[in-house]
Amino acid sequence: MPDPKDNHYFSQHPTSAQRMRKLFESVRAHSMSLQTSSGVFSPDAIDKGTRVLIENMIIPDSQENMNLLxxxxxxxxxxIWLHKEYNLRHHSISGNPPLPQIYASEVNDRAVWLLNRNxxxxxxxxVIVLKGDFRDQIDELKAHGITFKAIFTNPPLKTGHEVMxxxxxxxxxxxxPDGYIQYVHLKKLGAPGFLQKLQDLKPEWYFYILKKKGGFQVILISPIEREFEKEDYGGYF
Incomplete structure (x- = not known):
């Protein structure tokens, strides 16, 4: 009998019956056609946390040899939103700013299959897809000297703070050295407590709550101090 744990969205090998869906979504000026399925996170629509994060992401200016994750x-x-946004800038801004290399890490086999299709x-x-547990990919990325200007995540909150x-x-x-991580966290699932754990982990870093909406907090953490304008992250106030 299948283990119920194998049907969590963060399971590597979901065993639930596959029921496909088709979504047409628009977020922050970009439209997307998406195939989803049972056994993955938020199959019926882009979840609220991801939507809030996209609406308020701070996007670094294009640079040569820039990586995003x-x-x-x-x-x-x-x-997909990131790819569309940078391609729009590449084709619409004078000088054709360079395109970044985008990486996408995902543990769920079914989600990876859908990701590649989408x-x-x-x-x-x-886009470079990193299949498997991100924790298992860290050493290989380091060995190849790959670093990221920005890392974005709607983290798997239900795995618990230790895994996160x-x-x-x-x-x-x-x-x-001048990079940053931007993430979204539902307050009732421990956003303040987790932020404090990150501050304890990196007391010399800087921590910013950029947005609070619908119970979600959009948070940016950085090894260097930063200043922000509303238009940097969509200005949805």
Whole structure:
């Protein structure tokens, strides 16, 4: 009999019956066609946390050899949004700013399969998909000298703070010196307590709550001090 734990969205090998769905979503000026399925996170619509994060993401200006990462990409809405936004800037801004290399990490086999299909359907070329537990990918990324200007995540809150701290420790170790991590956390699922744990982990870092909406907090953490304008993260106030 299948283990019920195998049907969590953060399970590596979900065993539930696969029921496909088709979504057409629009977030922050970009439309997406998405295939989803049972056994993955939020199959009926882009979840509220991911939507709030996308609406308020701070997007670094394009630079040569810049890498971006999403941890827990699911079936791909945030990664696809990033790809569309940078391609729009590349084709609409004078000088054609360079395109970043986007990475997407996902543990759930079914979600990875959907992610690859959705990247193809949305004409998102050259995204590097990291299949498997992100914690198992950290050493290989380090060995190849890969660092990230920005890391985005709607983390798997139900795995517990211990697992999430491991994910964030690995992400912190992969940041470029001027990089940052931006994430969304539901307050009732321990956002203040988890933020305090991150501050205890990196007391010399800077921590910013950029947005509070619908019970969610959008938080940015950085090894360097930063100043923000509303337009940096959508200005949804």
């Amino acid at each position: 999403e941890i827990g990409a699911g079936y791909g809405p945030l990664t 990247l193809l359907a949305n004409n998102c070329k050259d 701290l491991e994910l964030f420790q690995g992400a912190m170790d992969l940041l470029s």
